[in-house]
Amino acid sequence: MNWGTKLMIGMGMFMTFIIVLAVLMFNSKTDALVDIDYYEKGLNYNQEYTGKEQVKTDNAAPEIQLSTESIVLKFKNIAVGNLRLMRVSDKKMDKKISFETNADYEFMVPTTDIAKGRWRLIISWKSKEKSYLYEQEVNL
Template sequence: MIKEMEWNWGTKLVIGMGCFMAFIIVLAVKMFNSSPDALVDNDYYEKGLNYDKEYTLKEQVKMDHASPEVKVGSEGIILTFKAAAEGKINLVRTADKRMDKVIQIKTDEKNRAAIPLTGIAKGRWKLIINWNSAGKSYLDEQEVMVE
């Protein structure tokens, strides 16, 4: 006859604690080896201090109906402004902060600025457009899909 192995409560307790400790160790190793969260902003304090300035610039866009028209085409991202403009565009990739870009812009005679698609990955991008036009400062945010 085959004799069954007897397990007393002390053996079961030690095996259970061992499994729990192994589980905690695996979670700790996984946490330390995981990539940082792209949704967490490291400079949130500075952005909080500048919130009033940004809000005022966004409201200026609404009052002057100055929001630029954004189109994505084969030649790149084309921004059409209401008047001649000069400033910068932050291309923000929410999925990967390392892909973010800052591009200086200046409109042509048709009040258009073009951003070539070279070096810009396909996917959803957030455009933070900060520009000066006719002596006023503006800030606008739009999302585009680069295909």
């Protein structure tokens, strides 16, 4: 085999490699870092920022206690809101739970049906006519 044949075989293999990569790229899943509803999130960003700042202003961050069978959220006052459990690695495992605190200003979430690993807790609630938003990552 002379050098011209080797060059053509090398170019053919490289072009095949590029075509295979292009096909795999177009057939792959969407990127987990890209939000589908980014436009709505952009419109609601001011409300989220206000809620996060309200937590700092009122020193109203909930106390989060983790155990093997539950997550306990302790608030400063009576709270009504939503808890979103977001799995960083798999969007299909995300959960949304509505809650209302008991007389001790607590809310308990059983973790028996929640997979172990890293989760992002996003807590949005209303208390005394004010809206709050708090985020924290936890390992269950």
